[in-house]
Amino acid sequence: MKLPKLFFFLLAFSIFSCAKKEEQTTFKFGVWTTADAKKSDADYSKEFKKYKDGGIDEVLINTKTDPKLLKRLVPLATKEGLKVHAWIMAMNRPDDSIALQHPDWYMVSKEGKSCFDNRPYVDYYQWLCPTRKESREHILHLVEELAKIDGIESIHLDYIRFPDIFLPISLLPKYNLVQDTELPQFDFCYCDECIKAFEKIHHKNPKNSHNTSIDMEWKNFRLNAIQAVVNDAYKIVHQHNKKLTAAVFPYPEMADHMVRQRWDKWNIDEVYPMIYHSFYDEEIDWVGYATKQGVADLEDKKTKINTGIYIPGLKNDKELKEAILLAKENGAVGVSFFDGNALTESNLKTIKETKASLK
Template sequence: MFKKGVWLHPARDITDADSLNRTIDKLRQGGFDFIVYQVRSSEGYMACECGGFKKNPLFRDFDPLEETVKALKKLGVEIHVWFTDFLDRLYLTEHPDSALIGFGGAEPVAKNGPWICPSRNDVIEYQLAQRKVVLENYEIDGIHFDYIRYPYHSVSDPEKGRVGCICRNCRGIFSTKYGVDPLDITLHHELWGEWVNWCVNNITSFVEKVVSLTRRVKPHAQVSAAVKPYYPYSIFQNGQDWVDWCRRGLLDFVAPMSYTNHTSFLGKLTELHRRYIEESLPLYEGIGAFSSASSLTPSMLKQQIETVKSHGADGVVIFHFNKLSEEHLDVINSS
């Protein structure tokens, strides 16, 4: 069965009971099988009641996750909750030492917020605690990774593209193990490969911890990830070896963010993704109906869905819900 999902921002679409009802109507019109619900934004706010973690003030006394879960159960639509993993402005404000520092010396800032360092135990424990509360208190169908990587320092780095973080913590750990300060490692250094592997291991280790937590607390819940589409470049640009996660059974489905207006190129990407992961798990291509890299008319969206289907995808995840018109929804439903 070809499955259809959509990335959804509750701060835009589910702020009260009325907006939830409108969202449910749109989901029904689109014929979606699942949604990917942003439960923690890059600002650090939670879109649920989550213990000591800060809820987005937009929701006031409304618990959007609880009400969405109830409504989707009736509709027969799955809900996978999505964390912006290493973007968290609130945490960084309270813990400034957690900032991810690029080789150019500046703290990289994504369009959606600032990065925090994946090597820090406090960062990892904080994020695991958030997931544990959600897993224990809500009948969700899965946990979804986003920004599960390092940023690509193509502009700030004088060497143009060294992956990783050179905060005090990262430099100390790596220097102790290898006897070399990461600041001295260029693309031509003999330890460049070890540095890249160290960064990859930081990201993969976090994935492993979340998978272990999820399987322990809610065994039926799936684990999935939105990943960079250009593999294996994602390894040395972002420290993200998502094909390894797939082949090792860490993920239950994967969604490469293949956002483009170039439909035949999308088909070639889909073929590559299918070849990389073989039949190890479902491949749901991420299609950018409205993204920083693409903008699709309804007819273009229809063509892209048909293209990924014919090139081996098991489904699609559309980015993003808020911008979809009725015409887009009808196209998705009929695909």
């Protein structure tokens, strides 16, 4: 009797081990999409089925922080076999009806101009201060309201950073800009609350700094302000048994330099670096390079990387397949595509075929 028992034990252990291995190594495919409350349930079911049939596993849905709309869409997506993430614009809150009632909540530039009525680059850049208690609590309240919704996988933070101190190189001609140095009109947050908080710690005013671009205490103060919002969101989300994820800039050193974002230091479950190679005038192999850099920076941490791929920046389906493979080969646990509207039938066919080849 001992031999059969041992045999069944070994068989069960083998099955369990294989299941765990498959769970750990399954490569995910996701897509970002923005919801429209006017769109019918039938149309959404059709859209979600299209994604699933094309090899997509998860949808990151922007409902403009509308819990009611998200509650409506979650069962439609899960019925088609998709996992749902609640995508939220965090620090950048364009047309936020509550925030707009409080002009003092907004970031202020080195020139002394507020995002409330002087928006950098584009009209939808309306950035809230991560230091001011009221604006922080507003953002975290929005996070919690979405985290309460049953059936979602994570709260997915976007724009969890400062405005771009440096734009991606390919975007500079669009704004007729040269950014060889940190320009004061794009350098935030010099609001009274941030200055007061910084002075309390470091006993100096950054406005009096000879060169704020090399003032490491001032830079770290702002990096830490974003980190504090993320870490608070992490606690809130996990209290509701959800995960915290975020769309971030390509790799930590680059994010630090461009947008005051150091995501390798955050408490977060998974990051989705937007490795949009065309924004930086890079070739397709840069997807692998940037993925590898992020994975290395997260070594010994539990945080995973899901590589973001910009569909309009790809020349063809051959590049799409190459980008997917480069992400996987360099340590990503999945890829996500921006965005759902940009995915063609040919793209979805390529994704499905590439996914099948990975098994």
